[in-house]
Amino acid sequence: MIDITRRDFFKLTGAAAVGLLFGRTVEAASKPSAVRVQQTDIDFRSARIDKNIVRIRNGAGDLMYVIEGKNKVALIDTGLGIGDLKGYVEKISNKPIVVLITHGHVDHASGTAQFDDIYMNKKDNALFREHTAMGNRQGYTGACNPEWAKTLTDANYLPGDDPDRFKDLKEGMSFDLGGVHLDIFDLPGHTHGMTAILIRENRALISGDGANMFTFLWSGETLGLTSYEQSIRHIKKVTEGKFDKMYCSHGGGDLTIDYFDRMLEDIAIIKAGKDDAVDFEFMGQKSKIAFAIDPAHNRLDGGIGNIVYDPKRINE
Numbered sequence: 656m657i658d659i660t661r662r663d664f665f666k667l668t669g670a671a672a673v674g675l676l677f678g679r680t681v682e683a684a685s686k687p688s689a690v691r692v693q694q695t696d697i698d699f700r701s702a703r704i705d706k707n708i709v710r711i712r713n714g715a716g717d718l719m720y721v722i723e724g725k726n727k728v729a730l731i732d733t734g735l736g737i738g739d740l741k742g743y744v745e746k747i748s749n750k751p752i753v754v755l756i757t758h759g760h761v762d763h764a765s766g767t768a769q770f771d772d773i774y775m776n777k778k779d780n781a782l783f784r785e786h787t788a789m790g791n792r793q794g795y796t797g798a799c800n801p802e803w804a805k806t807l808t809d810a811n812y813l814p815g816d817d818p819d820r821f822k823d824l825k826e827g828m829s830f831d832l833g834g835v836h837l838d839i840f841d842l843p844g845h846t847h848g849m850t851a852i853l854i855r856e857n858r859a860l861i862s863g864d865g866a867n868m869f870t871f872l873w874s875g876e877t878l879g880l881t882s883y884e885q886s887i888r889h890i891k892k893v894t895e896g897k898f899d900k901m902y903c904s905h906g907g908g909d910l911t912i913d914y915f916d917r918m919l920e921d922i923a924i925i926k927a928g929k930d931d932a933v934d935f936e937f938m939g940q941k942s943k944i945a946f947a948i949d950p951a952h953n954r955l956d957g958g959i960g961n962i963v964y965d966p967k968r969i970n971e
Contacts, residue, residue: 698738715799717762724832727751733766736813741769757863758846759783768816774824776848783818844883859900873942879971891915
């Protein structure tokens with residue numbers, strides 16, 4: 656049995672189990688107009704990873720991306736809704752902002768209230784309402800970075816939001832930022848509405864949590880392993896030869912460009928019953944970690960990435 660602290664668990668998986676930890680209370684959303692929020696010193700850090708791409712890391716370690724074209728910028732995900740994210744993005748570029756949400760989990764979608772032009776796959780609307788409730792956001796922050804959480808007050812948190820005002824985000828759509836195009840692909844698995852984004856001219860793919868260093872396929876909003884395998888096969892096919900860089904939403908943020916192949920290999924090992932299938936229990940919920948890890952969460956077999964899955968849903 657692997658024993659992982661709450662803090663380490665969230666670093667590995669993102670927010671997939673936030674409902675298990677902090678309940679499923681849904682709060683009334685506030686209107687997004689004229690939203691003000693108090694900034695703290697460590698809400699955001701950033702690094703330019705390409706000529707027109709900036710990666711932002713929040714105080715909990717969650718990653719967001721700013722992609723700039725000649726006419727506008729795209730913000731990929733909005734984090735926990737702590738601090739003045741819009742103001743931070745406007746320091747990077749003063750161009751109009753379009754927001755693309757990869758999925759509805761607390762650590763990716765909670766900061767939308769500051770923005771007007773927002774897209775998210777409608778399949779994650781109910782999940783968004785559940786995950787972005789204030790109690791969930793505070794609980795997640797405390798689990799990821801308790802020292803940071805102690806410095807926060809209600810003034811640091813943005814109000815909630817109503818996903819019904821968002822525009823639908825689905826495969827086949829493309830956004831022209833002015834010489835930079837973002838092509839949208841469905842990648843269901845981690846959530847039903849999980850979305851991947853290809854930055855065409857940069858030849859870079861953002862997989863979000865859809866393919867991550869510790870991909871989470873366990874709680875109710877995820878697909879079973881076989882359905883996820885089909886998703887990986889699909890996106891591998893439709894993006895073949897279109898990217899030389901691959902970015903995710905946790906950890907260091909960089910994946911190897913053969914990561915989909917690695918995922919398919921790992922899934923085949925699981926389905927053949929040849930993985931380590933390490934027992935893993937968290938908050939009374941039982942699952943398996945496919946490959947044994949050391950205290951630093953690296954695979955003992957030297958492989959890259961891992962999958963947490965429900966053994967009862969392998970063929971689902």
